[in-house]
Amino acid sequence: MTKNLNFIDWLAFTILIAGGLNWGLVGFFEYDLIASIFGGETEVLSRIVYSFVGIAALYIAYLLTRIDSIFSKTADEMTIKEKELKKVV
Numbered sequence: 001m002t003k004n005l006n007f008i009d010w011l012a013f014t015i016l017i018a019g020g021l022n023w024g025l026v027g028f029f030e031y032d033l034i035a036s037i038f039g040g041e042t043e044v045l046s047r048i049v050y051s052f053v054g055i056a057a058l059y060i061a062y063l064l065t066r067i068d069s070i071f072s073k074t075a076d077e078m079t080i081k082e083k084e085l086k087k088v089v
Contacts, residue, residue, distance in 0.1 A: 012056040019053030
Protein backbone atom coordinates (compact mmCIF):
# COMPACT_ATOMS: atom_id res chain seq x y z
CA MET A 1 0.00 0.00 0.00
CA THR A 2 2.78 2.46 0.81
CA LYS A 3 4.07 2.31 -2.76
CA ASN A 4 0.81 3.84 -3.98
CA LEU A 5 0.67 6.77 -1.55
CA ASN A 6 1.76 10.07 -3.03
CA PHE A 7 3.30 13.09 -1.29
CA ILE A 8 -0.09 14.63 -0.49
CA ASP A 9 -1.26 11.34 1.09
CA TRP A 10 1.82 11.18 3.32
CA LEU A 11 1.57 14.86 4.21
CA ALA A 12 -2.07 14.43 5.22
CA PHE A 13 -1.21 11.39 7.36
CA THR A 14 1.62 13.30 9.05
CA ILE A 15 -0.56 16.33 9.79
CA LEU A 16 -3.37 14.13 11.06
CA ILE A 17 -1.02 12.23 13.38
CA ALA A 18 0.38 15.51 14.73
CA GLY A 19 -3.16 16.76 15.32
CA GLY A 20 -4.15 13.52 17.00
CA LEU A 21 -1.15 13.69 19.32
CA ASN A 22 -2.03 17.30 20.16
CA TRP A 23 -5.59 16.27 21.03
CA GLY A 24 -4.20 13.45 23.15
CA LEU A 25 -2.14 15.99 25.09
CA VAL A 26 -5.23 18.16 25.51
CA GLY A 27 -7.31 15.22 26.70
CA PHE A 28 -4.81 13.71 29.11
CA PHE A 29 -2.89 16.71 30.37
CA GLU A 30 -4.95 19.78 29.38
CA TYR A 31 -1.91 20.96 27.41
CA ASP A 32 -2.35 22.32 23.88
CA LEU A 33 1.07 22.04 22.23
CA ILE A 34 0.00 23.90 19.10
CA ALA A 35 -1.31 26.83 21.13
CA SER A 36 1.87 26.82 23.20
CA ILE A 37 4.10 26.94 20.14
CA PHE A 38 2.14 29.59 18.27
CA GLY A 39 1.08 31.86 21.14
CA GLY A 40 -2.46 30.80 22.02
CA GLU A 41 -5.55 29.11 20.61
CA THR A 42 -6.88 32.23 18.94
CA GLU A 43 -3.63 33.30 17.27
CA VAL A 44 -3.64 33.23 13.48
CA LEU A 45 -0.87 30.62 13.17
CA SER A 46 -2.59 28.29 15.63
CA ARG A 47 -5.85 28.58 13.73
CA ILE A 48 -4.05 27.85 10.46
CA VAL A 49 -2.51 24.69 11.95
CA TYR A 50 -5.90 23.61 13.35
CA SER A 51 -7.43 24.22 9.90
CA PHE A 52 -4.77 22.08 8.22
CA VAL A 53 -5.49 19.26 10.68
CA GLY A 54 -9.17 19.45 9.76
CA ILE A 55 -8.41 19.48 6.04
CA ALA A 56 -6.04 16.53 6.50
CA ALA A 57 -8.79 14.59 8.29
CA LEU A 58 -11.20 15.21 5.42
CA TYR A 59 -8.56 14.19 2.90
CA ILE A 60 -7.78 10.97 4.77
CA ALA A 61 -11.51 10.18 4.87
CA TYR A 62 -11.54 10.61 1.08
CA LEU A 63 -8.38 8.51 0.75
CA LEU A 64 -9.98 5.68 2.72
CA THR A 65 -12.97 5.66 0.37
CA ARG A 66 -10.57 5.54 -2.58
CA ILE A 67 -8.73 2.58 -1.04
CA ASP A 68 -12.01 0.88 -0.17
CA SER A 69 -13.19 1.20 -3.76
CA ILE A 70 -10.08 -0.68 -4.91
CA PHE A 71 -10.80 -3.60 -2.57
CA SER A 72 -14.48 -3.79 -3.42
CA LYS A 73 -13.87 -4.35 -7.14
CA THR A 74 -14.08 -7.80 -8.65
CA ALA A 75 -10.93 -9.30 -10.14
CA ASP A 76 -12.13 -8.52 -13.67
CA GLU A 77 -12.60 -4.83 -12.88
CA MET A 78 -9.13 -4.35 -11.34
CA THR A 79 -6.11 -2.95 -13.07
CA ILE A 80 -2.80 -4.82 -12.72
CA LYS A 81 -1.57 -2.23 -10.19
CA GLU A 82 -4.71 -2.67 -8.07
CA LYS A 83 -4.29 -6.48 -8.13
CA GLU A 84 -0.71 -6.10 -6.88
CA LEU A 85 -1.88 -3.77 -4.11
CA LYS A 86 -4.53 -6.24 -3.00
CA LYS A 87 -1.88 -9.01 -2.78
CA VAL A 88 0.35 -6.86 -0.55
CA VAL A 89 -2.39 -5.89 1.89
